[in-house]
Amino acid sequence: MVKHQAAATSGDEDAPSRYVVGIDLGTTNSAVAYVDTEAAPGKLQSFSIPQIVAPQQIEARSTLPSFHYEAAKSEFPADALQLPWSKPSANYCVGMFARDHGITVPSRVINSAKSWLSHTGVDRTAALLPWHGASDLEKLSPLTVSARLLAHIRAAWNDAHPQHPLEQQDIVLTLPASFDEIARELTVAAAAEAGLKRVVLIEEPQAAFYAWLDKHQENWETLVSPGQTILVCDIGGGTSDFTLIRVRQGEDGKVQFHRVAVGEHLILGGDNLDLTLATYLEQRLTSGGKLSPGDWSTLVRRCRVAKEEMLTNNAPDEITINLPSGGSKLIGGGRQATLTKSEIEQVLVDGFLPAGTIDTPLEKRSSGFQEFGLPFANDPAITRHLSAFLRNHHHVVEEESVAVRPDIVLFNGGFFESSRLRRKLIDEITAWFLPTDPQFQLQILDNDRLDLAVARGAAYYGLVRRGEGVRIAANLARTYYIGVGQDEQGKPQALCILPATTQPGEEIDLQARTFRLRVSEPVEFPLFVSSIRLIDKAGEIVSVDQEQIRSLPPIRTVLRAKRRSEATEIAVKLHARLTEIGTIELWCDEIESDRRWRLQFDVRSATQTDVAAHVSDREAEGVLDEEIWSSLQSQLTATFGETATLKPQRLLQELETTSEMARNQWPASLLRRIWGELLDLEPGRRRSSSHEIRWLNLVGFALRPGYGLALDDWRVSETWKALQGKVVHNDANCRVQSWILWRRIAGGLNRGQQKAVAEPLLQAFRGLHRRVMTGQGTATFTPQESLEAWRLLGGLELLDVSTKLEIGGWIVDLLSKPKMASARSAMAWTLGRLASRTPVYGPLNSVISAEIATRWLAAIYRDRNRDPMDLLAVMQIARLTDDRYRDLASVDREEAAVWLETENAPSHFARIVRAGGNLDHEERDQVFGEALPIGLTL
Template identity: 85%
Template structure:
């Protein structure tokens, strides 16, 4: 978990800053507003942000488009992107020019970084943007892009206010209400990277409502009344956020606002409309085919412009969109397509705001937008998401028989609602939901102009609220958090409520009624759950986990260390939890018999990087053996690797199979991990002889494969790494080979750094072997036959960077047909398939080799006359269809691959996966992995 953020500086003993600044770090546009507490107390002002608007031209604008552009070498003059406050010539820019120029060079522009910051399926701190960018640019992480946008704001402010630098002002930074805890921490980290450490957070829908309060500060009490429910509907370029605020009568007679519900995180907004319109236009342009990635990127950006014009107040009847030519067809090769206002209405208005009853459920279909890499909402219907939100939070009403919350008032916010057509259609649908029961129902609309500035202005207003001015919204956590505590009598999982939805930032919750037992020196795991629907559960209450209402999060894990693992014991602890000021959770264990305390950390790795997966299975319960059988197996292991060995290591596997009365490939995962634990305790015994080490390495890798899939596998892999450090005790060929097999088997559980450490000596050795075979020069450290497992290991290391994969793949292509490499031919083909695969086994999509490079590798396999059965598997993986236009080979290349597979009598399923896509069956999955997986585990 990220380090706990200290209490914001505006709450400490320092004097309040002169300025209170609100920053809206938006998906599409960012904005800044402020209050000068000395010159105009309480008066909100917008800060115009100087930015590059054209080459060598800087102008201030009310918003900063959230786009980042990196110039190609010699694309501009040296000072073209220089800003007034910069002392050096820049190679990149953010803002208006980045957005507008990026339309013409889409491979060099980054947008929607905020959506990536909340993307749980990638390493958000890894350099992966632009998702499919030019090969010569510096890729950046979502966190770094966000930090650069904020750094530009900071530099622009400081240039305008040199005596009052932004880093010394009270800053309120906005974020979606539905951001999870990890995205919140990463937002704070981006601000810190930009030099802004004096930051508090506010959710965007609340900020929008604060902006409305400021605008109507003279008469807001006449516009709302106690008992009303206000719906804040905030739809921007990347996300949809729904929030409910109840209007109540305070004890002093004054009106109070209570935020009572927040929706789930939805990556659904203006970007989705752009993609949908672009997809529609692509079909018209190509007659059902697909544009090139470069043409597609251009079309998406031009679709955004068309969407804004055609959904505006004075929309033309039709519009022509031009797509410029590229390559050899620059003259006369462009394409164009005409779209009518009726078509836009049908595709966008009816597609995203369809009619229907409030009971209409969400559709479960898969999102068709793969090419942007973002986890877009499966159902694009905003109306269905809103109705689901209102139904799921019906408990906030006093009426027991209510099927949904009926909002009395709505406040719209976000660029989506700049279109009066979209805004009007959503109002129509909400009225249609509730008028059958109440013909007099008429949704009240709160007036809120300058939607692009409202969130920043509301954030600045909130800064004043923190100083005791203005009207405060009482905002609690709006989510309930639980820890798993076993099962009920019917085998259903149960969970303890540790933070109820009423928890306030900074509040501590003591859970003294229950005692937990933690094992010293061994990892302990608490399954963690969250619900944005069950908002009335109390701290300490035990509930049954209903997957419709409660979803799982990455578990909390800790290890309480002792001097030796053999000293493991249990300690009794009680828990207390704390909600931090930035909206994250700390959980502490207090030992009952001493004053020792331990902080349980969130395992956020599964959400911020892809090399550690959250545990979601129940495989531990499968096939647990009788303790008497385990004792016998344990004795066999001790007799082989213990202090007084009596068994030869060569016969260990046979003995274990005979004792367990089942072949090793039928051993349940729970037994395999138990064998691993015993082997680690007996690790010194592997050093006794080369034979002992060979057997220990082989069995340890077999017992821990694939390095993930069961709770605590990441800890097990870490302990294995600490014990071996990638080295062997007996440096002979057989021991080295077995160590490579072990690391290949558990590669999915290794971190990126560990994979690089394992790979480096092999890369050097294979580079020497390649040179020796190709030129006859130099010396090789091992023979072609010894290289077999080295190739396979490198192919399985999916966290290696793309240039390294390309280098290894190039060596394989060179060596495929060489007679001297015949003994390793099959292993090289297998490795090439993994290196060029369109769908990684466990690695992130940003480390997939380009389609052009993969096509070159396919050609090499076709050309080689020495056919091997592994060639079929390799071709299938390299040409496999994913429906991501950036990963997929062209339709012609996939067709050629499918025909080649059919000509080579490959399994019928191989050609179908290449042509149509689909999942691998069990046998194919095991082939790709390299061997059978433990029973019950999936990749």
């Protein structure tokens, strides 16, 4: 976990480098500034970055647009994108040409990678960008795109400074103050991937203020005075960041600056203006309908250009936006729209900076941009977010007030390049406080070149770390807590473990409370954070108010023992430490020994859509009394233990009789307990094929769907370690049961594990496909045996799209073949899962294109050998999601709805295709492949 001011370094060397370099890795533009400590000590300079501006044309510019473009095959000559330091065959570029050319080919450009780096709903290390890109390009992770931008900066610097490579210089890298802990870690990881390891982090609002201090180093003390509050309002292309800095009198009489508050993370910035303007124009261009995904992407990028032109001081009275048709040819008056100044004022200025009071609450409505992939702020009104921030932090000023009244404002970010937007916000802030102080007037600090200020401030901070310049004192700015149960009213309580006053290098010992850790299985602690409660003290227990404290992914540790059945509890104390470089460490110390364990943050639940942080109490549900469980445990031991007496074929019947419940009525908590016992008895599956069949079947049944309860990801991991995707008795029945197991718990497998499970099946199906289609080649299993193999492939939603396309292609070819009749239903089920518009657990970037899904539908329509599973498959493939990138064309959805009605499908299937909606419980089970444990839903 990386701290909010300064912080994560790796590979520091004792000797200071000649250059101190500040890098602003921005959402829309990146910039570099530096100080040559030998040539001109203390003098900040900007580094012009060479980049492709047109094919075979390189120019140095003061900023590097944060855009990545991958060229199509033969789109340009071989050396068109070659830089002085790159290979002639380079097929991608970053910077100005990537941005400008991407407007005409939006399916091949990646932008706003920084916003994706902070997206808690996706795996930020997975190759998912561009979110809806062309099928032939290499998708990249937000981390990789960020690393490529930094690698370009590194190569450009090294080309200009061969004797002083960037990787050997002290680097200060900026990031939003509101970045969460994982986004900070990933920012450092991106720098490391780019070869930059001597890196320190600094918050962008602080860097902007440092740039102001540098610009006014001769007179800044005359412009501020003790007791004042400075608001840094930093709004860029992707985020809105608010920071409060208090001006205080130091003991030595000198003015001191203290960063006292930062805002929550808001994905709200210039990108939102582009999307809003595009949505406004779309209604006009389509008479209330929707553009195709390609036209929509083009419109968004053209709206960005129009926005920048229309928000300048010398803006024209109107601007016309044209959409291309049939390639790059412009419509000569067909699809075009004209924007006037008054419309810009209404849609953008009043829309994002609406009038209100300091008490105007946030609106809890959807922003309407979920289809674009990013979790944009629900309320687009920047003024309402700012007023909420000032209200939430009223305690940071000495006087009693309902909100912080800023005396001084420093604007930063591309949003404020527009004087109209800047003036509007000044007017709104002034209006909030005039009723209580008619003389109130904001003092505005000036920072020229807003696009360079953050990089310059970062370089200045690099000097501050060497003892030069003026330092901003900054503590954690957030308070961290661990959950400790509930109060008498049942309200969650939390223990403060790291107060906002914690200083770098400080350790917090929490000796007043003892925790119990259970040996041999993960122990999970709820974790909370607040950027509002900044006065809570270490060891203090507080009630968890969701308005002030939000939950984070849990923290965990595992104390190993030989067997899970030998689990015991030990008493521990907790202590926390904020390291000198800003990372947060949490430790458990055993009271009766010197053993200690570091608590690990559950990064996976914070970065993948298929695994959510645990919020349920089902794990602790009372299910059966211990006497009945003891009998069930004895029956499992009698089947798989060292002295087995019970035949595996009778085990399920005996368990149902003893529990007095059918297996489908066993609650999830009992199922997971059965799983734990079976893992301890794993050697017993080796006794015979029958034993392995029953063991595999029951393990998968007890752990399905592989997620949904606390620690399920650990259980799946332990199952994988025990099996490694293999069986002991390599006969058909054991193989089939292993496939059923992996299908049942597929949602808990990671991408690598799913790929490992799929690979041998893919090889076998390639042979089967060739055998059925050409009569040549060999098939390693029969069509009947392939039934469960097909279903397993359909359940592996984390397979890459190209693999899914290959599987779907086989099914389309084989669907009507008489030799495959026995697997016909399974193939239809798999095709429905592969082409579903709404994955069961996989991320949305894994959905195949609407065009291919439409072709697969046609294969089902053509086949006269109708199977009931066809109806479910067609509904899944054609259902409406209101996401233009996933939905089939309206004419294709209507065709599917009519077909479903003709085939006498359940009436609501056609309704879901036409208007959207949810499946009932039984149909959700069909989509999953069988009934889910009681209490769990998909």
